Amino acid sequence: MGRWGITLPLTGVPVLQHRALVSELGELGYTDVWSAETTGTDAFTPLALAAQWSESIRLGTAITPVYTRGPALLAMSAATAAEVSGGRFVLGIGSSSPAIVNRWNAAEFTEPFKRTRDTLRFLKAALAGEKVDEQYDTFTVRGFRLERKPEQKVPIMLAALRPNMLRLAAKEADGAITNWLGAGDVAKVRSELGDAELAARIFVCPTEDADSARALGRMLISTYLTVPAYAAFHDWLGRGEALAPMHEAWAAGDRKAANKLVPDAVVDDLVVHGSVEQCRAKVAEYAANGVDTPIIALLPTGADQFDLVRALAPEA
Structure with a gap:
């Protein structure tokens, strides 16, 4: 190591x-x-x-x-x-x-x-x-x-x-x-x-409580990845389509919906649990x-x- x-x-x-x-x-x-x-x-x-x-x-x-x-x-x-x-x-x-x-x-x-x-x-x-x-x-x-x-x-x-x-x-x-x-x-x-x-x-x-880890992960991801630089980063990495519903809800001012629309697969990719x-x-x-x-x-x-x-x- x-x-x-x-x-x-x-x-x-x-x-x-x-x-x-x-x-x-x-x-x-x-x-x-x-x-x-x-x-x-x-x-x-x-x-x-x-x-x-x-x-x-x-x-x-x-x-x-x-x-x-x-x-x-x-x-x-x-x-x-x-x-x-x-x-x-x-x-x-x-x-x-x-x-x-x-x-x-x-x-x-x-x-x-x-x-x-x-x-x-x-x-x-x-x-x-x-x-x-x-x-x-x-x-x-x-x-x-x-x-x-x-x-x-x-x-x-x-x-x-x-x-x-x-x-x-x-x-x-x-x-x-x-x-x-x-x-x-x-x-x-x-x-x-x-x-x-x-x-x-x-x-x-x-x-090992995956639901709790993912709930925290969704909150963080919907907060951070809606920042333009991070949004562009994940478009470049290939997650644009997966995160599009989150971005649409966030842009409409519906923070709760944006949180819920972060896919589990994205959370599991970006948050180690x-x-x-x-x-x-x-x-x-x-x-x-x-x-x-x-x-x-x-x-x-x-x-x-x-x-x-x-x-x-x-x-x-």
Whole structure:
């Protein structure tokens, strides 16, 4: 087994209560901790703490939106995370979504591909210690240089769903981060990315109550996959026809109907559920199909989440 990641913080668990778990992760076989940034914790603070609680775990943001921090602040945050982790930090950036960027952070969500590309190019220069004085297509930076450049290169990975962004990740970044894909979808994503690192957040619901797992999965899928970027992603992956009734109900404002119209087969493709052993085997299938870094996102089942993280470890 290669890399094996976990998304932290766990749902509903205060950040400081993760210390004992994080200190065990390396011994359990986990190699990575990746954060997220929606309406809970920010992307950087949990990783700064995890860096002090572990000595070997790689730490990454999946993802930090390119709109919600200015370019210079994003570079400073990444440099600080690299410093406090002793060079174990990976910066994952992406365009995020109109809800997060515009509705919650009062920023304009325009030209997401170009903004991500421009931010990537700025960060590569800034994190290398260069003085940046540049007019990009989507913003301009004048005379910025980090006070202390990172001692080691900070890898930058892009949130990528479709060919253009996957190819940009392959050409100019250090890899791609994706999510909401099935194990059988990996080959298509890999065909656009080439040999660069591919990380994938995998939603895992360790319960043998299939009805409960599917109910949770339908709720999440009808919420996420109606976002235009994810809708286009699944059109590209070949699920457009299966998801068309859900999209029609959602567009008509009938959220309950949209939820019910997500087929079980789609849920079973996109949400790993079953016994802990079955879930662990399914995550390993993603890795066997070409995901370099599977990142488990544990969905709540009512069981102790710390125990589930331990049970889902590759060496459990």
